Amino acid sequence: xxxxxxxxxxxxxxxxxxxxxxxxxxxxxxxxxxxxxxxxxxxxxxxxxxxxxxxxxxxxxxxxxxxxxxxxxxxxxxxxxxxxxxxxxxxxxxxxxxxxxxxxxxxxxxxxxxxxxxxxxxxxxxxxxxxxxxxxxxxxxxxxxxxxxxxxxxxxxxxxxxxxxxxxxxxxxxxxxxxxxxxxxxxxxxxxxxxxxxxxxxxxxxxxxxxxxxxxxxxxxxxxxxxxxxxxxxxxxxxxxxxxxxxxxxxxxxxxxxxxxxxxxxxxxxxxxxxxxxxxxxxxxxxxxxxxxxxxxxxxxxxxxxxxxxx
Numbered sequence: 306x307x308x309x310x311x312x313x314x315x316x317x318x319x320x321x322x323x324x325x326x327x328x329x330x331x332x333x334x335x336x337x338x339x340x341x342x343x344x345x346x347x348x349x350x351x352x353x354x355x356x357x358x359x360x361x362x363x364x365x366x367x368x369x370x371x372x373x374x375x376x377x378x379x380x381x382x383x384x385x386x387x388x389x390x391x392x393x394x395x396x397x398x399x400x401x402x403x404x405x406x407x408x409x410x411x412x413x414x415x416x417x418x419x420x421x422x423x424x425x426x427x428x429x430x431x432x433x434x435x436x437x438x439x440x441x442x443x444x445x446x447x448x449x450x451x452x453x454x455x456x457x458x459x460x461x462x463x464x465x466x467x468x469x470x471x472x473x474x475x476x477x478x479x480x481x482x483x484x485x486x487x488x489x490x491x492x493x494x495x496x497x498x499x500x501x502x503x504x505x506x507x508x509x510x511x512x513x514x515x516x517x518x519x520x521x522x523x524x525x526x527x528x529x530x531x532x533x534x535x536x537x538x539x540x541x542x543x544x545x546x547x548x549x550x551x552x553x554x555x556x557x558x559x560x561x562x563x564x565x566x567x568x569x570x571x572x573x574x575x576x577x578x579x580x581x582x583x584x585x586x587x588x589x590x591x592x593x594x595x596x597x598x599x600x601x602x603x604x605x606x607x608x609x610x611x612x613x614x615x616x
Contacts, residue, residue, distance in 0.1 A: 311560075315396035318564060323389045326568070327539030328352035330546065330575040337579025352539070356532050364528030369429045377424035378530045381417050385537040388413035389544050391467055393551060395564035398468035405465045407455050411448075417537070418444060425522040436521035439590075443506070443518070446597035447496045453604035454489040454496075457482070457611045458552070471551035473558070482614055488607035490553055495600035497545035497578075499593075501538065504582040506593055546574040 332349035339346020348354075366374060391410045393399045401409075422440065425433035458470040461478040479486055499506045502519035509520060523534045550570040556563050588596065 312398075315398075315560065316400045319390070319394055319396060319400050322394055323386065323540060323543065326571070327536070327543045328356060330542055330571065331539055333572055333575040334579040334582070337576050338583050341580070341583035356536060359532030359535070360529050362528040364526075364530050367428060367525060370427050370525075373420075373427045374424050374525075375530065377420040377427070378526065378533050380420040381424070382533045382537040384413045384417040384420070385540050385544075388417070389540050392544050392547050393468050393471050394547050395556075395567035396560060397472050397556065402466060402468040406467050407459065407465050407470065410467060411452060411455070414451075415448075417541075421522060421534075424526075428525045430525060432521050432524060436518055436524075439518045440522060443499055443593060443597055446594060446601050447499050450492050450496045450597070450601040450604040451500075453601070453608045454493050454548075457485050457489050457604070457607045460608075460611045460615050461485075463615075471548075473556040475552065475555035479555070482611045485607040485611040485614070486552055488603045488610070490549055492600045492604040492607065493545065493549050493552075494577075495596060495603075497542070497549065497574075498581070499597055499600075500545060501542045503578055505585045505588040505596070508587050542575075543571065546571045549574055 329349070329352070331352040332347075335351065336346055336349050387401070388410055390400045391402070391406050391413070393402075399406075418440070422437045425437050455470070458478075459465050461482050462470045462472070462474065464470055498504070502509055507518040507520070519538065523531060526534050547567070550567060554566060554570045557566070
């Protein structure tokens with residue numbers, strides 16, 4: 306098969322995975338939690354039904370908001386979607402792949418968070434302001450952990466291109482920096498739980514404003530705007546799961562087998578999140594920074610170890 310044609314086929318699969326797989330992961334998490342609780346639980350396809358229902362509804366916008374509330378929501382979704390186009394999934398490269406693209410990846414995540422915060426503050430509600438304060442405070446610890454992890458893979462691969470950092474040579478990189486990569490996996494799993502507002506950092510099912518983080522930020526969103534926010538959050542979960550998977554499960558030489566392995570691996574990560582949420586309670590707010598600082602220290606230690614090995 307022509308290499309250019311093959312490239313476009315894998316780009317198409319990547320786009321379909323970004324658009325279709327994220328709600329399925331939320332369904333897997335909910336099903337695992339239901340099984341642990343001895344309940345039947347909602348259908349695994351329920352997140353798809355929820356999104357379709359939200360996009361069919363109208364929405365209510367407060368008179369106190371400006372255009373930032375609506376267009377900021379769109380920016381959050383677009384920035385998150387573009388960031389997912391940079392992370393390689395089951396193919397060697399991502400649709401957007403170039404030297405130094407990990408910097409753009411970090412900036413797109415930052416842009417998404419910036420407009421998430423602006424849409425919340427635009428409502429003028431004290432509850433949203435409280436959620437924003439928590440979101441920004443915790444991001445001060447999750448972002449360094451994420452970036453230290455990226456630096457570890459960049460040093461091992463000697464590249465700042467995500468496709469090269471997380472390609473099929475990861476197996477040989479495990480032989481050089483196994484301890485560093487193991488620390489990065491643990492650190493990124495903790496960061497994934499925090500960035501996606503999962504237990505023990507946040508409870509996506511809670512309705513008590515004083516304990517929420519992400520859910521309180523989108524409290525005034527409704528209809529399609531709420532659907533876009535939830536859809537963006539699900540894509541973000543897929544992105545972080547993909548980062549963990551691409552380090553923990555190196556690619557094989559068969560590109561089609563890699564897509565199957567990737568699907569099973571991200572579902573396994575979602576199931577593991579469901580297990581964590583079934584056996585752990587939400588942390589008290591003062592305890593959250595301690596766990597995030599631990600993730601940051603683990604990633605920093607991984608970086609120091611890999612610098613010692615590679616230089």
